[in-house]
Amino acid sequence: MANAAQKAHAAPESRGTPLIEMRDMSIAFGGIKAVDHATVDLYPGEVMGLLGHNGAGKSTLIKILSGAYRRDHGQIFINGEEVTINNPRDAKALGIETIYQTLALADNVDAAANLYLGRELKTRFGTLDDVAMEAECRKVMHRLNPNFRRFKEPVMKLSGGQRQSVAIARAIHFNARILIMDEPTAALGPQETAQVGELIKQLKAEGIGIFLISHDLHDVFDLADRLAVMKNGKVVGTAKTSDVDHDEVLGMIIAGKCPPGAIPGPGALSMAN
Ligand SMILES: Nc1ncnc2c1ncn2[C@@H]1O[C@H](COP(=O)(O)OP(=O)(O)OP(=O)(O)O)[C@@H](O)[C@H]1O
Ligand SMILES: [Mg+2]
Numbered sequence: 001m002a003n004a005a006q007k008a009h010a011a012p013e014s015r016g017t018p019l020i021e022m023r024d025m026s027i028a029f030g031g032i033k034a035v036d037h038a039t040v041d042l043y044p045g046e047v048m049g050l051l052g053h054n055g056a057g058k059s060t061l062i063k064i065l066s067g068a069y070r071r072d073h074g075q076i077f078i079n080g081e082e083v084t085i086n087n088p089r090d091a092k093a094l095g096i097e098t099i100y101q102t103l104a105l106a107d108n109v110d111a112a113a114n115l116y117l118g119r120e121l122k123t124r125f126g127t128l129d130d131v132a133m134e135a136e137c138r139k140v141m142h143r144l145n146p147n148f149r150r151f152k153e154p155v156m157k158l159s160g161g162q163r164q165s166v167a168i169a170r171a172i173h174f175n176a177r178i179l180i181m182d183e184p185t186a187a188l189g190p191q192e193t194a195q196v197g198e199l200i201k202q203l204k205a206e207g208i209g210i211f212l213i214s215h216d217l218h219d220v221f222d223l224a225d226r227l228a229v230m231k232n233g234k235v236v237g238t239a240k241t242s243d244v245d246h247d248e249v250l251g252m253i254i255a256g257k258c259p260p261g262a263i264p265g266p267g268a269l270s271m272a273n
Helices: 002-009 056-065 088-093 111-115 130-144 158-174 190-205 217-223 244-257
Strands: 020-029 032-042 047-051 071-080 079-084 096-099 178-182 211-213 226-231 235-238
Touching: 002 047, 020 056, 032 047, 032 056, 032 071, 032 211, 047 056, 047 217, 047 244, 056 071, 056 178, 056 211, 088 096, 096 158, 111 130, 130 158, 130 190, 158 178, 158 190, 190 211, 190 217, 211 217, 217 244, 226 244, 235 244
Parallel strands: 032 235, 047 211, 047 226, 096 178, 178 211
Antiparallel strands: 020 032, 020 071, 071 079, 226 235
């Protein structure tokens, strides 16, 4: 079974080295193994969906990658080379950016001010260089969302999808190679969800790899190339989205049952059960 699945996935010669690999990651809080020997990888231009019930360990796993938590065990490789990530600064220096569900925007200032929040451009007189920041902001936003026009308005006036594009612009502006999105469409309507889908396509085309955490199976099937399901801190399995269907993925999430089209992880129910 595993063999057939591996064959379906393999073609390693065409895949090359992953952009990122988290290998055998573990972290415990008190007695709880929040992440338990989890291995996931991500290729350039790929969207990897991370699924699982509440408390499965998804956010904790990506917080290790973003430097928010320090792991107890495991290694992280970028383009095949082991890297050290002990804090958010390390992660950012490696091109890893995270967009949390809250977006963490400054609501009462405009898109450009948000783009440069904490890293403002200054003129040679030491004052804020609003002209340069707005010009740069227009460039980045044009890349992501060519229809965006509301540069002069505080971001609180923008729609959810537009706010999302400002948050993404801020993340990628500083040369992100790996983007982590935790529930990016949870608070959005269908039209705005479609807009985020367009943004994600744009980022993929630029070779950025994306970890997409979502409870929404439809989003994952629409947007992700592959998916990994976690349960009790363990990876149940990893699959190309085209090799599994909704019911099979539900079975992975709920029962830890790994279907034939997926590569089982340490969290998969053993076949004897
Ligand atoms: N800082 C922390 N201190 C103690 N326990 C934690 C901490 N962060 C996470 N946990 C525990 O680790 C486990 C995994 O939580 P995590 O937030 O990673 O799950 P999740 O898959 O992201 O869930 P959700 O879908 O609800 O966001 C849970 O049992 C949680 O209670
Ligand atoms: Mg979470």
